[in-house]
Amino acid sequence: xxxxxxxxxxxxxxxxxxxxxxxxxxxxxxxxxxxxxxxxxxxxxxxxxxxxxxxxxxxxxxxxxxxxxxxxxxxxxxxxxxxxxxxxxxxxxxxxxxxxxxxxxxxxxxxxxxxxxxxxxxxxxxxxxxxxxxxxxxxxxxxxxxxxxxxxxxxxxxxxxxxxxxxxxxxxxxxxxxxxxxxxxxxxxxxxxxxxxxxxxxxxxxxxxxxxxxxxxxxxxxxxxxxxxxxxxxxxxxxxxxxxxxxxxxxxxxxxxxxxxxxxxxxxxxxxxxxxxxxxxxxxxxxxxxxxxxxxxxxx
Amino acid sequence: xxxxxxxxxxxxxxxxxxxxxxxxxxxxxxxxxxxxxxxxxxxxxxxxxxxxxxxxxxxxxxxxxxxxxxxxxxxxxxxxxxxxxxxxxxxxxxxxxxxxxxxxxxxxxxxxxxxxxxxxxxxxxxxxxxxxxxxxxxxxxxxxxxxxxxxxxxxxxxxxxxxxxxxxxxxxxxxxxxxxxxxxxxxxxxxxxxxxxxxxxxxxxxxxxxxxxxxxxxxxxxxxxxxxxxxxxxxxxxxxxxxxxxxxxxxxxxxxxxxxxxxxxxxxxxxxxxxxxxxxxxxxxxxxxxxxxxxxxxxxxx
Numbered sequence: 092x093x094x095x096x097x098x099x100x101x102x103x104x105x106x107x108x109x110x111x112x113x114x115x116x117x118x119x120x121x122x123x124x125x126x127x128x129x130x131x132x133x134x135x136x137x138x139x140x141x142x143x144x145x146x147x148x149x150x151x152x153x154x155x156x157x158x159x160x161x162x163x164x165x166x167x168x169x170x171x172x173x174x175x176x177x178x179x180x181x182x183x184x185x186x187x188x189x190x191x192x193x194x195x196x197x198x199x200x201x202x203x204x205x206x207x208x209x210x211x212x213x214x215x216x217x218x219x220x221x222x223x224x225x226x227x228x229x230x231x232x233x234x235x236x237x238x239x240x241x242x243x244x245x246x247x248x249x250x251x252x253x254x255x256x257x258x259x260x261x262x263x264x265x266x267x268x269x270x271x272x273x274x275x276x277x278x279x280x281x282x283x284x285x286x287x288x289x290x291x292x293x294x295x296x297x298x299x300x301x302x303x304x305x306x307x308x309x310x311x312x313x314x315x316x317x318x319x320x321x322x323x324x325x326x327x328x329x330x331x332x333x334x335x336x337x338x339x340x341x342x343x344x345x346x347x348x349x350x351x352x353x354x355x356x357x358x359x360x361x362x363x364x365x366x367x368x369x370x371x372x373x374x375x376x377x378x379x380x381x382x383x384x385x386x387x388x389x390x391x
Numbered sequence: 392x393x394x395x396x397x398x399x400x401x402x403x404x405x406x407x408x409x410x411x412x413x414x415x416x417x418x419x420x421x422x423x424x425x426x427x428x429x430x431x432x433x434x435x436x437x438x439x440x441x442x443x444x445x446x447x448x449x450x451x452x453x454x455x456x457x458x459x460x461x462x463x464x465x466x467x468x469x470x471x472x473x474x475x476x477x478x479x480x481x482x483x484x485x486x487x488x489x490x491x492x493x494x495x496x497x498x499x500x501x502x503x504x505x506x507x508x509x510x511x512x513x514x515x516x517x518x519x520x521x522x523x524x525x526x527x528x529x530x531x532x533x534x535x536x537x538x539x540x541x542x543x544x545x546x547x548x549x550x551x552x553x554x555x556x557x558x559x560x561x562x563x564x565x566x567x568x569x570x571x572x573x574x575x576x577x578x579x580x581x582x583x584x585x586x587x588x589x590x591x592x593x594x595x596x597x598x599x600x601x602x603x604x605x606x607x608x609x610x611x612x613x614x615x616x617x618x619x620x621x622x623x624x625x626x627x628x629x630x631x632x633x634x635x636x637x638x639x640x641x642x643x644x645x646x647x648x649x650x651x652x653x654x655x656x657x658x659x660x661x662x663x664x665x666x667x668x669x670x671x672x673x674x675x676x677x678x679x680x681x682x683x684x685x686x687x688x689x690x691x692x693x
Contacts, residue, residue, distance in 0.1 A: 118605030125435045125602070126620030150594075151601035154429040365618060 109352035110380055112373045115164070115359060116155070123366025128159055130370050135162040135356050136191065142183050149190060156191050162306075162354070163188055163196040165241070169203030170229035171216040171266075181236040188237050194354070197242040197275045197306065198233070200226065200266060215248035218255035218262035227269035234272075242305050243272045247280035247328035249317075251288060259284060260298045267303050274299065277308035278341045279328055279358075286326040292337070293344055301348040309334045309342065309376055310358040330360040334372050339379040346383020355380060395555055402555055403568055409551060410576035413544045417583050420540050425533060425590035429598065430525050437620075437627035438487065442518035443527055443588065443596055445630065447511035450518055452645045453626050454491045454510075455501050456634070458483070459641045460619045464495055466641045471498035487513050501644035527592035537584040545577045596628075603628045611635050 113133035114124060124131055141149055165184060170176050188196050201213035216222045234240045245263050267274055285292040311332030317325040355376050359369060394405050432439060441453040455472060458464040463482050464472045474495045483489035490513045504510060522528040552573035559566040606625050613622055615638050626634055631645035
């Protein structure tokens with residue numbers, strides 16, 4: 092019993108040592124990121140921003156990849172759809188992944204186009220067994236072309252997708268099981284959805300397989316007026332605000348559940364504060380995850 | 392077919408092709424020998440980048456700027472820098488900074504610090520060896536190889552030209568164009584092998600310039616004493632010309648004299664807006680940082 096407790100403690104300590112914390116790459120933050128590589132372990136690059144970039148710009152990212160480990164994050168593949176994913180997009184993604192050699196790549200569990208029409212938005216897909224199978228097939232195709240399985244990210248949505256026959260967390264878990272992909276758990280998306288659709292966010296975590304959670308996104312958002320007359324307002328995941336306290340609380344809960352090392356990324360797309368403020372938020376995330384891991388260690 | 396039997400114009404065309412081929416060969420050999428995969432810069436040290444870009448002078452300039460921004464040096468009377476009270480050389484974070492602090496016990500012109508032999512020697516000693524080890528600067532072996540390859544190329548060009556000149560003189564033909572070609576291609580060959588940086592060094596510097604391009608655009612948002620790390624990288628990669636004079640008046644000393652007299656010189660225009668920003672502190676430009684990028688955050692859902 093004592094040996095098991097020690098082993099668990101070692102597991103937790105070991106995972107904590109190997110947890111990584113980073114930021115999304117933004118050219119405006121370049122100097123701040125590179126001047127603070129002692130506090131930034133990993134940088135996430137948005138794949139689609141590189142597709143139209145010059146070869147010189149991509150080459151510069153290769154140099155960046157030699158300074159700090161990169162991750163590639165897709166925002167426009169749209170695998171959560173009954174339509175097959177675009178092979179040309181996958182080819183470009185595969186080339187980028189080959190050049191940057193990221194630790195992993197990831198994509199949203201969202202639908203982004205209907206036929207040839209781009210929605211310009213990460214839309215939630217109806218949560219049915221048909222979309223689970225189709226999403227798994229799309230992810231399998233993506234893995235075959237890119238050469239590795241992506242991590243899949245839960246999305247925030249302002250409307251419950253119609254024709255759904257299960258909850259979001261059930262759908263996400265089923266996709267993970269059917270596809271074999273691990274989860275990039277966006278805690279702010281969970282937080283936003285829990286506010287908009289009145290569910291318990293800790294219960295949401297409890298219903299996920301903790302061993303399949305490989306990475307975490309944290310971000311900020313704000314309240315907006317709702318177009319839906321039945322509700323006064325909605326909470327928008329906009330990446331333009333600081334990470335709210337409940338997201339750090341959720342990160343503590345994640346730390347208490349997940350034993351494997353995690354990669355935690357702070358997403359900030361605009362209204363950039365000084366880098367030291369972003370680093371402070373990363374430090375808070377570090378402290379939150381460590382607190383969760385300590386809790387497991389103490390309970391064991 | 393013996394090319395030396397070609398008539399003048401055809402031989403000149405042949406010689407031009409030979410010269411282009413030789414130039415390409417020298418360029419190719421240089422790329423092959425000095426290129427390679429990008430390397431990891433140790434801790435993205437701005438001093439290393441400044442030295443890579445502009446040598447010891449740039450490293451010393453950067454040191455002065457960093458020390459002023461860290462408030463270890465005072466920009467006295469807007470002209471000279473001097474060590475602040477209760478600051479000792481040990482407050483410097485590396486040999487170069489400590490040496491600059493020593494040197495600034497009495498008020499000194501920043502420009503004269505940048506050309507100070509002792510400081511330059513310390514910068515050289517601190518930053519040249521790692522850059523040579525990383526193959527970003529050309530070492531003596533690299534320079535020797537370049538000279539040997541260029542020498543062979545030039546000998547080939549001159550031997551071919553000399554044979555034809557001898558034939559032309561014997562046949563009483565004009566040879567001046569050929570002599571011009573020989574000297575022209577030789578000069579281009581020497582131009583191809585020039586440079587203190589290796590091909591890899593040029594690439595790394597170019598990549599850093601690319602990565603930091605957005606920083607140059609938002610340089611006016613930098614405020615004194617709050618982001619020394621960013622200021623240091625901005626100055627290391629782009630030089631003093633990219634730093635807004637309004638917020639950082641001491642960099643004026645490191646700019647060419649032509650821009651010193653005007654607030655809107657070639658590089659001064661950026662600075663003049665920087666001037667209104669920096670001087671204004673929380674001016675409307677400051678708000679620019681809160682209006683930033685936008686990105687796709689507004690889409691939500693990601």
